[in-house]
Amino acid sequence: MRLQTYKLFSALLTLLLLTILVPDVVYATHIRAGDLTMRRKPNGGDREYIITAILYRDVTGVNAGDGLIDFGDGSDNAIVKPQSLGYTEDGETEIIQYQVEHTFPSDGNYKVSYFERNRNPGVRNMEISSETPFYIQSEFMINPALGLNSSPVLLIPPVIKGAIGQKFIHNAGAYDIDGDSLSYRLTVCLQGTDTPVQNYRFPDDPNEDWSKVTEQCETPAVFYIDESTGDLTWDAPFVAGEYNVAFFVEEWRDGIRIGAVNRDMQVIIIDPLNLRPIIEGPADTCVIAGDPLLKEIFAYDQDNAPCYNSDSTLDWGPHPIKLEISQQSDEIAIPPYADMIFTPTYSGVNNSEARGDFSWTPQCADIRQEPYKITFEAKDFPDKSNTQLGTLQNWNVRVLGPAPTGLVAEPASSTDLSNGNTFVSLTWDPYTCDGADEIHIYRKKGSFDFNPVCETGLPSWTGYEYVNSVDVSESSFRDFTVDQGANYCYRIYATFRSPQGGESIASEEDCAFIPDSQYIVQVDVESTEEESGQINLKWTVPMDVTPGRTPYYNVYRGEGMEKIEFDQYTKINTDPLTDTTLVDNLLNTVETEYHYRIEFLEGTSSDNAAPRDTTTLASYVRLSSDAGLDFITLNWTGNVPWNLTPDTVIVNTDTSAVYHKVYRKIEGDETSFSLYDSVFTHSNGLSYTDRGTADLPLDDRKLYTYYIETIGSFEHPSIAEPLINRTQELTVELLDTIPPCPPILSLANLEEGFPMDSCVVEPETDGERSCQKDRFEVELTWLNEQGSNCDDDIVSYNIYYSRRTAVSKNDFGAPVATMDHPEGRPLTIQLLYEFLNREYVEGSYAVTAVDDSGNESDLSNIIIQDNCHYYELPNAFSPNGDGINETFIPMRCPRFVKSINFTVFNRWGVAIFSYNSDEHDGDIEINWNGKTDSGNDVEPGNYYYRGEMMIYRLEESDEKQEIKGSFVILKGNESQ
Missing domain, CATH: 2.60.40.10 (Immunoglobulins)
Structure with a gap:
């Protein structure tokens, strides 16, 4: 915290010195939004970077001045001159760039930040925004082991308008030139290092009225960022004004977080007589490098009033619109967006409809694992420019490598086989796509008709297994891990270098049959x-x-x-x-x-x-299962030389499609197996899911037994087919994940075995008393609730307790006790559990029921109670040796008192006696005999006391209590 405070102080001090030493400098105020990125300097060293902060200034504020960038490496902050990049389309916001080069001293993680003295005024979800600093802080990792790195760039500006009652969507258009994976998460707006602005609230704060219903009039309204797509959605704002929100675009490489770009943006909500346009974009797709991608995108301007004003007769449009790719502009020439061609044509009333023809032919350099996000934007043009609205629509396109060609599989010659050399020789055409690093080789026994669309490599469901990898410069391989007597079918594909990564489509298949003497x-x-x-x-x-x-x-x-x-x-x-x-x-x-x-x-x-x-x-072919609530999935596999999933086999000279047959019997219902279903394994694989039928669903009280009759083929004319083999029988029951209903809990407080009202103190019957701390008990009783959606196979109960207020299971932690359900007892009886020998009864109590599958119910009703403590001191005592009222002790038995710190003062305010229960083994009775701390008898008369008492209470803040009062010593010690 000292370091954070120092950095913020350092930034403020730098600005103050600049103000004193350079009085003609005018600093930027009225900042709406900004983001901070870092890229490696072209042809520079591994640690030479260009830091860029892009700010968006409200033009009603003062002009931009020098900016302050902290590199996060202990070096001096940089004072950077501004460069104007123009204005937003509505002319209300100036775009300013602050850019500086920097060489970092070593590898490591760095938090680079930009500080500006003032935001623009009137931001609703923070306090006094015009006097609140603007601060963005991005993170970067420099690690040669992970490769060179530049941060993502954000291609779509962060100042955008939305409308009351209409869904608002923003996307930063993040693009990572290295091809790293990106994710998104919300954060709060900052005014300094890890320091939120005052009283920051998200737009959907339940204590505010900024959100009520969605655009479709559903409740509640929502505000979130999609962690995968980056869509920032507010559905829907209800109050006009300016709101600032912030998020991180995080980049990942090999599962490691290597950076995070911070954007602090402004959402301007207006109340126009206008509706946002609608875009109908294509479904996410893929394209092979070198092939053209052609799609049509349609957009139109709405002409119906939104739900919150659906009876309005005002003219809502439609208006002329403009449809474009958001990542394309004259200022942005980042490949591959600069290579995309998008040509819209307009029609409809007032040119309110647009059809855009998109075309792009990606090249080998564009291949990567992550998809390219192409964001289409439609903006309308009503009569008043300040009522313009826009809509964004994302389209993800993966660029895949072309399939390797020319694969040929040749078995070893008869001479090699006779000499014990069993192998398959593979050759293929040289792979010419730049950026590839390896060729991966896969095989399976028997042929498989695999025609991938947007799948790269060889997915496991195809049955192909990994054999080996060779450098992309190789074009041949010998597989010595084969056996005679099988038909081996191969496919290959290419992979591409990190960090962009990516894979190619798999090649065509080629097979080699290795003959054997017998099978x-x-x-x-x-x-x-x-x-x-x-x-x-x-x-x-x-x-x-x-x-x-x-x-x-x-x-x-x-x-x-x-x-x-x-x-x-x-x-x-x-x-x-x-x-x-x-x-x-x-x-x-x-x-x-x-x-x-x-x-x-x-x-x-x-x-x-x-x-x-x-x-x-x-x-033999082995059968296994995976059961769910209402389904049973069967899987079977075997290490066999024949193909278990042939497309067809020859039966009596006729070619027949291959189906594996599923046989089933139900315990208690059927004594023998019957044919239940069949599976076309060539397309569906060696798997089958039994969900029962609409008339007869699976029953979790019954056992189901299966076996599979498989059909295979060597795919060789010398071996007769079909090859029929059965699996073992397998008995399965449905997975029980249905928990019992939560019990209904009651609680009674007991004192020495009798019901206790903790806030009423009965008078004592005699002068003797026993004030043990362990005389209190809590009695819990509960009744099991029954319901059609709950299991009734309860075997035990978990008892939960927390000394503090608990509102959910996470507040309790682990159960404090477990109690078995009494065998043979009906579920409807009340069950009892006692918390014995307690010093306190305050806290939160709950119970759950557990069934024989280990499923635990939700918590019962939570009972929360506090202690009503009692500690009353007398107003007189007489330490005179007569054996009556000799000591100063609490009246009756104290309740729920943990400790006492007590001091007696004479009439002149001088402390004469002190007592701390912690120094007397926790004894809170005091038992003062009327002598001072020095051992002298006190004189009769009036005395005062003051002290502090710690009591057992539900909330920790209530446990400390001050005590004060007065009493009279009636006589001195007459026995001496």
């Missing part, structure tokens, strides 16, 4: 059991058995889906088989995944058969 064609789950599961296996006869020899087979099983070392497999047959089928028994097909390899042997008999080859592995 596993079936791994079919016959039975799903924990100990007695069965899997049916089937494989083909080898194609190249040596003449005069007989083929034999060994079957090996592994656990999991992945390939493992051969010595880790379990041989599941004792002698070599002659048959190409086998049933694998006694398996846990409920929990365990299995895969198989078949070893081919040949010889004249099983005794002399020698191993010759093994198949690639094949697992």
Whole structure:
């Protein structure tokens, strides 16, 4: 805080010295808005930057003078001369630029700021704006590890008019030349370093009447900034005037926040006889670099009165309009906006309609990960210029890299295969788009018809898996991670250098079939059991058995889906088989995944058969699930050599589309499976969602069991198809996320086991008393509310307590206790919990119910109570040794007193006795025997006391209380 105060003082002192030393300088006042950006100096060093502050001056104020920029690095502030950039279209605001070059001393984070002495007068949502400094503070990171960086530039001016009852939208038109990701967040207007202006309020402040309803007459009115698009929306203002709002445009690189540009802008709300224009823009889209993008944008001026004055017969228009791209102007020549062509034509009454033809052919240099935001603006031209209104409409366009071409996949030759060299050779045309850095290679088993529109790379849903990446200068690759007996299909795409990033469209597919001597064609789950599961296996006869020899087979099983070392497999047959089928028994097909390899042997008999080859592995297709409130999603996958998602297969010489079949049975309703549905997996993937039907939705009280019958293909004429394999059976229940209803809570205060009214003190029955602090209890009782939208499977309750006022669950924190629901007890009974041995009963109390799925209800009604403390001191006592009224102690038992600090004064105001309970083990009874602090007896007469008492109260500010009064000592100590 000292540093912040020093910086603000330093800025003010600099301005004061300038005023004294340079009396002919006139400083800018009446500042409406501004923003502060930073860009690297062209051809400069890594830490050489140009700082630019753009301010917007109310022309009714004095002319612009020198500005003050603080670089945030400890160096001297810069006094910068202004440069006028002209005026806004209505002539009411001058645009001023303050620009300075600076070399930062080291890498790091810097807060660069601009200070101006006065804002313009009359801003509604701050105090005395004409005497309030204008201050903007942007943040920048210089970090060579993340690459060179310039801040975003804001291409759309921050002074804009809106109208009462009409939606107001502003967008800064932020553009980052480095291609960094941008996000947006609101902040408050500042008058110094991290110092808000006095009494700043947002336009939708509930204590003000600036907002009431939206443009569509809905409540409440809203004010917000969209963190992704940057649209600042006020729907809708209700009171004319000037309002200032502020926000940050934050830039991100590799997930790290590397800067934030601060804009403080002015919204001028007027009450015109006018309605804003409407823009009908195109949907967000993409374009491949080198291809032309052509779109039509339509805008028109409204001619109906807004909802808050819908009965008006006044002439609202329509008026002539102008339609343009906001980021394009004579002053702005930032690519790629300068390359866009936008030609509007006007028609309709008073030229109140516009059709704009947009065209742009982006180049390779324009490719990047983030979309380009093109903002169209329509402004009308009523008779009075001060009633002009405008509308903004954003359009996001992603520029994608062109797909690599010429991809060819060739399997290894038979010679290579016989020598144990299994691979696929890939070649493609050299990629010529500048800015690309790598070629990414993907593959899948079997072909897939993928025609991307605005998707780059290879999304996971296509089934392609990452293989490797090579430098963009390469145009070939050998994939040695393949097995024989499968058809491998490849696609490639290009990626582009950071920070702009971006990807290309994927290439066309090309496939290579690697022949094998034999193939596993079936791994079919016959039975799903924990100990007695069965899997049916089937494989083909080898194609190249040596003449005069007989083929034999060994079957090996592994656990999991992945390939493992051969010595880790379990041989599941004792002698070599002659048959190409086998049933694998006694398996846990409920929990365990299995895969198989078949070893081919040949010889004249099983005794002399020698191993010759093994198949690639094949697992059974494993089914999994993801349940929701009213749906069950099934997913299945397997590590198999065939294509699980072929487009078609040949059945009885006819080509048929491939559908996987979904079988289902319901516990208690069906004893066997029935065909329930089917999935065209080539387009929908290996997934299915069961939502029941309109007549029979899924029931969260029932269990559903499924299996999938899959159909696959090797896509090779030598292997018969279809390949039919079933998954294991899987039993699923709906996800229970419905919590119980919140309980209805009651509270009773108890004292020594009896009901207590804490604000009434009963007289004591005798002279003896026991004033323990722990004699108070709180008794909570609650009743479970029942409802059709609540679960009734309650198993426990959470009890919440806060010593202070609590209005939400966040105010309580964790539960202070948990209580099980008594087994066998109905939910409608009242349940009891006691807070025992308390020194206080003040606080906030609530209860929640928890069901058997762990869902917790909302809080019950919150009961908030305060203590009614009691501490009364006597007006006389007689320390005379007769055993009666010997000491000065509180009358009756005090209540809810934490500590006492007490001093006695004689009639001349001299303190004669002091007592602090903290020094006496917290004893608040005082028990003064009538002796001074020095041990002398006091004389009879009148005495006074003053002190401070700490009590247990709901609010901390109420806990300290002053006490004062007087009493009489009736006699001295007559026993001595």
